[in-house]
Structures are given as C-alpha cells and as structure tokens.
Amino acid sequence: MQKFDILIVGGGMVGLTLALALRKQSSLTVAVADTLPMQTLKDEPDARVSAINLASQQLFANLDVWSAISAQRNQAYQHMHVWDKAGYGKLDFDHNMAETEQLGWIIENNIIRNALFEKAMQDDGITFFSEEKIQNIAMGDSEVFASFANQAPVTAKLLVGADGANSWVRQQMNMPMAFRDYDHHAVVATVRCPQGHQNTAWQVFLPTGPLAFLPLYDCNLCSIVWSTSPDEAKRISALNAEDFAKELTSASDGKLGNITLESERFTFPLTMRLAHDFFKDRAVLVGDAAHTIHPLAGQGVNLGLLDAASLAQVLTQQANLCSANEASATWVNDKTLKAYSRWRRSDAADMVAAMEGIKQAFTPQNDVVKFVRGVGMSLLDNISPLKRVLIQLALGEKGNLPELSKIKR
DSSP, rough: OOEEEEEOOSSHHHHHHHHHHHHHHHOOOEEEEEEOOOOOOSOOOOOOOEEHHHHHHHHHHHTOOOOHHHHHSSSEEEEEEEETTSSSSSEEEEHHHHTTTOSSSEHHHHHHHHHHHHHHHOOOEEEEEEESSSOOOEEEEEEEEEEEESSSEEEEEEEEEOOOTTOOHHHTTTTEEEEEEEEEEEEEEOOOOOOOOTTEEEEEETEEEEEOOOOSSSTTTEEEEEEHHHHHHHHHHHHHHHHHHHHHHHTTTTOOSSSSOSOOOOOEEEEEEEESSSSSSTEEEEEGGGGOOOOHHHHHHHHEEHHHHHHHHHHHHHHHHHHHTOSOSSOHHHHHHHHHHEEEEHHHHHHHHHHHHHHHHTTTOSSSHHHHHHHHHHHHHHOOHHHHHHHHHHHHHOSSOOGGGGOOO
C-alpha cells in the first residue's frame, strides 16, 4: 500500500495545475489518478480550446510551464468586438485600455494539458496511477483509502475531485449540487475566415444565443462556440458544410468574410452546476467538479485554475505552519477546507450570477427591450472607466487572487 499526502482524481488541466502548485509551494506528496494518456497533437487544430486570461497565464508562468505552452500553437488577442444582432448595440475592448500587451490567449486544451503533464512527470513527488480507474473510496478517521481492481490500494490524507462536470468523486461522497439547465447546446468547430480574425475575439448575440469566434494561430482560422437552443443546435448540426458556413457568415454579418467549415462539428448541452459546499469530510472539489457555467464569457477554465491555485495555497500554508511549529494537529482540517470552500464558492457564485445576468439581458426580443439594450451598450462603449472595469474582470484582475495567479505589472 502506497501512502501520499494528497490524492487527485482527474489529470486534466485543473488537476495537473493543482499537483504542480502543491509541489511548487511545499514538499507534500501527490498522487494523480487518471487513465487518459497525453494526446498526440494533430496537424489541424483541435476543436476544444480555452480562453486563457492574464491571471491564468501568470499561474502557468509561475509553475514554469508557460514557455512550453507558448512554444506550441496559440494565439494572443488584443481586441474584443461584441455586438447585438437584434439591435444596434456594440462594445469594443482594446488591450491599450488595460495597459497590457494582450487581453488573453486562445489555446487548444490538449496543448495546455500536455505541457502540464510533461512538467508533472519530471517531479519525483508526483506519482501517476494511469492503468485503471479507482473502484472505491472509503473515509477513515485520518486517511482516505482508494482501491483498484487489480493493484494495491493507496491512502492519502486528502482526496481531491478534479474529475469534471460528472465527477465520480462528488457522486461517491454524496455532495449536493445546485443544477439548472441553460436550455442551450453549444456547437463547436474550426472555421476559416478569409478576412482574418485580426487578433480579435468576436462575439455576436443572436436571438437564440451567443456565437463566438475565437482567433487561432493561423490568422484565417477561428474556433467557434455557437450557443443556441437544443432544436436549433440539432438543425444547424445537420446542415451540410456549405449551408452551415453560409449561416455562420450571415449570423456574423459577414464581418469575417465568407466563412468555410474546416472541421467536424461537436455538440454538447450546457448546464449550470454549483456544489453547495466544495468539501466534505476529507474530500474537496475543484474545477468543473465544483461548478460549471455558461461559456459565453470564456471564464470556465480560468475559474477552475483559480480553484487549483487557491486550494494549493491554503493547504501548503497550513502544512508549512504545522511543520514549522511541530504541531500535532493535522494540516487537513475543517477550518482549512472551509476557508477554501468559502473563498472559491463565493467567486464561482458571482460568476454564475454574472453569466445568468448577461444571458437573460440578451434573451428578450421585443422592440422596447432591444432599444434599451442597444442604448445601454452604446453608452457603456463610450464610458472608459466602466469599460476598464469589465476588461479587468476579463483579465482576471478581481477579488482575492491566490499568490501564484497575481498579475505582475
């Protein structure tokens, strides 16, 4: 039986970031259980990408993985253009307003995960269990026991669920969760835009939901996230490539030229989830296991990465304090886990509310609402202080950031 300080179930971007953040700040031993191997990059870009903000980029830099990520395919963007298809309102954001070189980066998920995976593999304090999934977990007074079907069990002082929206850990621990169907499905794909993306993230609010064009490393390629009703998602997914591209061109008012489809289309339902508490006994949740939000602002993965940095910070501070004082009390205790849960659940709840407010603001389509909405967007577009606040939120410069994520100016 192998013993560890922390067992992380889930080796995606958030789980691996947590493992590296723990090792960066402490000597805690970490086990990562995940059967998904590193993914070989294809010649064409993967349809699943993430918008990485400045706080997340700073976190990756502090974990010594940003250079590996930035050496791969990625695209920085300096501008954002948002408009209302049903009205005349628009918003334009520029990096100069935030006094930064970039507003963010669009990077394929596999590129980020591979860089984190390679870094973690180099750390002797991180052990991977990748041959089979955990079959059962049991809580003891001072340890968590995890068993496999064909290999020796492992124990840890703390169990972390970093295993996604349908978290097995959350289900095993019977951790309650607020849940609401957004009544939207997201259609994602890679498209070619002959007029170029111009280092800009584009988003148009259609009557059925938002459509985003996220710039990729090729100046004529974008990753789209088209959030719409389930029936509409089914309809546009069934269109042939030419007709689908025509609808994209029309929906975007031709601002990126006559679009062509470059990849398969993938569709998945969108659901809001928020755990009532982010911990129970000796188990704690991070990332999508704790919360999922609408992708319209591209903040889901950044929220999860902040979870990882925050949990690592509270745990390592307590572990280092106990070690320095030679305290008999364990560094895993309710006070520490409650502090993490309050910190991160508050941020997640604020983001859930913000996404809901934006979604609802663009849902009504009567003439009065469209007029008011257009006036509001136009006023906001011309009030620099308010726009600067919105930019700071998008960059991740808000609230109580963990030390590893604090943006350096």
